[in-house]
Amino acid sequence: MAANFALLHAPSSISTQHCRRNKIIHINRLKPATSSSCSSYPARQRGTSAFSIITCSSSNGREPDSIDPAVKSVEKVLEKKRRAELSARIASGEYTVQSSGFPSVLKKSLLKLGIPNEALEFLFSWVDGYGQYPRIPEAKGAISAIRSEAFFIPLYELYLTYGGIFRLTFGPKSFLIVSDPSIAKHILKDNSKAYSKGILAEILEFVMGKGLIPADGEIWRVRRRAIVPALHLKYVTAMINLFGQATERLCKKLDTAASDGEDVEMESLFSRLTLDIIGKAVFNYDFDSLTNDTGIVEAVYTVLREAEDRSVAPIPLWEIPIWRDISPRQRKVSEALKLINDTLDDLIAICKRMVDAEELQFHEEYMNEQDPSILHFLLASGDDVSSKQLRDDLMTMLIAGHETTAAVLTWTFYLLSKEAGVMSKLQEEVDSVLGDRLPTIEEMKRLKYTTRVINESLRLYPQPPVLIRRSLEDDVLGEYPIKRGEDIFISVWNLHRSPKLWDDADKFKPERWPLDGPNPNETNQNFSYLPFGGGPRKCVGDLFASYEAVVALAMLVRRFNFQMALGAPPVVMTTGATIHTTEGLKMTVTRRMKPPIMPSLETSTLEVGDVSFSKQDPVGQKGEVSTAHS
Numbered sequence: 230m231a232a233n234f235a236l237l238h239a240p241s242s243i244s245t246q247h248c249r250r251n252k253i254i255h256i257n258r259l260k261p262a263t264s265s266s267c268s269s270y271p272a273r274q275r276g277t278s279a280f281s282i283i284t285c286s287s288s289n290g291r292e293p294d295s296i297d298p299a300v301k302s303v304e305k306v307l308e309k310k311r312r313a314e315l316s317a318r319i320a321s322g323e324y325t326v327q328s329s330g331f332p333s334v335l336k337k338s339l340l341k342l343g344i345p346n347e348a349l350e351f352l353f354s355w356v357d358g359y360g361q362y363p364r365i366p367e368a369k370g371a372i373s374a375i376r377s378e379a380f381f382i383p384l385y386e387l388y389l390t391y392g393g394i395f396r397l398t399f400g401p402k403s404f405l406i407v408s409d410p411s412i413a414k415h416i417l418k419d420n421s422k423a424y425s426k427g428i429l430a431e432i433l434e435f436v437m438g439k440g441l442i443p444a445d446g447e448i449w450r451v452r453r454r455a456i457v458p459a460l461h462l463k464y465v466t467a468m469i470n471l472f473g474q475a476t477e478r479l480c481k482k483l484d485t486a487a488s489d490g491e492d493v494e495m496e497s498l499f500s501r502l503t504l505d506i507i508g509k510a511v512f513n514y515d516f517d518s519l520t521n522d523t524g525i526v527e528a529v530y531t532v533l534r535e536a537e538d539r540s541v542a543p544i545p546l547w548e549i550p551i552w553r554d555i556s557p558r559q560r561k562v563s564e565a566l567k568l569i570n571d572t573l574d575d576l577i578a579i580c581k582r583m584v585d586a587e588e589l590q591f592h593e594e595y596m597n598e599q600d601p602s603i604l605h606f607l608l609a610s611g612d613d614v615s616s617k618q619l620r621d622d623l624m625t626m627l628i629a630g631h632e633t634t635a636a637v638l639t640w641t642f643y644l645l646s647k648e649a650g651v652m653s654k655l656q657e658e659v660d661s662v663l664g665d666r667l668p669t670i671e672e673m674k675r676l677k678y679t680t681r682v683i684n685e686s687l688r689l690y691p692q693p694p695v696l697i698r699r700s701l702e703d704d705v706l707g708e709y710p711i712k713r714g715e716d717i718f719i720s721v722w723n724l725h726r727s728p729k730l731w732d733d734a735d736k737f738k739p740e741r742w743p744l745d746g747p748n749p750n751e752t753n754q755n756f757s758y759l760p761f762g763g764g765p766r767k768c769v770g771d772l773f774a775s776y777e778a779v780v781a782l783a784m785l786v787r788r789f790n791f792q793m794a795l796g797a798p799p800v801v802m803t804t805g806a807t808i809h810t811t812e813g814l815k816m817t818v819t820r821r822m823k824p825p826i827m828p829s830l831e832t833s834t835l836e837v838g839d840v841s842f843s844k845q846d847p848v849g850q851k852g853e854v855s856t857a858h859s
């Protein structure tokens with residue numbers, strides 16, 4: 230899905246510094262305890278430990294950190310200590326300094342004389358001439374201070390101190406960090422026209438061009454109107470079969486691993502499962518990456534990793550034309566892009582021929598049975614679009630729909646490995662609803678607890694953890710006026726884990742979502758829960774992705790038990806377009822002994838998105854599959 234946020238190299242044209250400083254935190258004075266300590270320890274490559282691991286012939290393109298597990302756990306403890314110290318020091322105000330200049334000196338002197346700080350704050354806000362407006366709290370730091378860990382973690386600690394909106398300044402760059410549901414709603418929904426994708430569009434241009442995620446303005450409006458109808462309910466229903474077949478292939482792989490007593494690295498397997506699914510679903514191409522490692526699969530991962538690395542790189546070297554020619558890495562990226570683009574051009578040409586040969590009667594729920602792909606729908610609809618734009622859209626959906634769902638499955642299995650009670654409840658439901666059959670849309674309604682497990686996993690690990698916007702005009706966020714050109718990060722991570730918004734915010738508790746209640750979404754949770762974004766730019770694949778995750782989860786836990794492998798490296802988060810692990814999710818898989826249980830015949834209703842399905846009201850009548858279609 231949408232690439233990420235740690236975009237610290239914002240172009241100089243943005244980030245107008247208009248806001249007076251009052252609170253400034255010096256993150257750059259804080260020394261991360263762990264970052265440099267690793268190099269003195271012996272390196273270990275994945276797969277060379279005493280445990281054999283089954284993966285695909287290569288990883289999903291991500292190099293694991295080769296660090297001894299024992300060293301990692303020491304580092305983890307140090308890391309926890311460092312973070313606790315950081316929180317304590319931020320909270321104590323040690324890193325909060327006041328503005329320089331005469332008013333600040335005067336204020337310090339008056340403080341020393343014992344005048345209460347609150348009184349001085351009030352008085353000096355008028356002296357500064359900003360009395361009519363409160364000023365946004367400001368944090369200041371150095372890139373090095375946060376590069377040692379996933380970017381959204383320090384943002385969470387700052388949020389706990391500075392609240393729902395604060396400014397983060399790195400040298401000349403400045404970002405607004407939003408963690409307040411009503412401000413998020415204002416930006417994403419109520420005043421969405423006043424915001425663009427900003428830095429995100431700049432970063433993703435090389436791979437997505439003017440595709441739906443980075444596009445803004447008229448191009449976005451036209452493309453969204455063309456693409457959303459392609460994901461109609463009949464299409465999503467057909468996709469459930471595809472999800473089942475692809476998961477079946479993964480089950481076979483796991484079956485072999487279980488027989489051979491080999492551990493499996495689930496993150497890369499999920500990445501390949503979802504790549505196979507999205508290739509077929511979007512342009513009818515079988516990557517078959519669960520069994521093969523063809524050049525095209527490698528090319529997709531090369532491009533994906535480049536997009537992620539660009540989103541966290543401090544200096545945009547790739548913008549220097551000569552660098553693009555001399556850097557072996559950039560040359561590899563260009564070659565990968567060419568291969569993917571050529572393949573997409575071929576697929577578009579093949580599909581055009583199919584559509585020309587068809588005697589088609591296009592209608593709202595049009596779908597070609599042999600090729601139900603989104604590409605086929607778009608061409609059959611007579612969509613008047615250039616090949617370049619079509620390619621950009623396909624590429625966007627390939628990326629948007631691939632690593633997001635893979636990350637959801639990875640973190641769901643990680644969470645389940647820690648909560649045996651949730652796993653047994655889940656298996657009980659799947660046994661009774663599904664038996665050993667491939668799931669159908671009817672079963673989606675009845676896999677209520679399975680759906681809640683995914684809902685809760687998306688709360689704890691939102692993909693992506695931060696949404697990016699740029700203000701196109703002056704606006705007011707909460708009580709704070711802001712100028713045009715502000716870069717904004719809406720931290721979904723903070724919203725989803727806020728102790729102000731959730732009981733036991735860090736706890737994995739699918740039960741927090743009542744089984745007979747509505748499917749949680751940004752509307753019924755008032756923007757404190759927004760796994761698929763919200764407003765006009767909400768994910769177009771929300772229902773598709775939810776079903777995909779539910780089918781894969783149900784089929785896998787039906788057949789197997791999963792445990793963290795003995796001696797597996799600790800599971801540590803790292804930042805990409807989505808939340809990855811640093812060293813994969815190594816699990817031991819065993820076949821379940823339980824005989825299949827016949828499905829119960831109970832009739833039930835489950836609301837998915839804003840649509841309520843029931844047996845009496847068969848799906849597919851209205852063609853409205855989710856709020857993305859509004």
Ligand code: HEM
Binds near residue numbers: 697766769
């Ligand atoms: C669990 C899996 C997924 C998650 C968590 C997810 C999440 C999101 C989020 C949060 C956004 C909003 C981004 C923003 O406002 O900046 C988004 C947008 C989008 N997603 Fe997804 N997504 C998932 C799967 C998919 C799939 C399967 C597809 C395609 C079939 C897809 C296609 C898109 C597109 C095209 C957009 C851009 C919409 C626009 O800007 O109009 N996503 N997604």
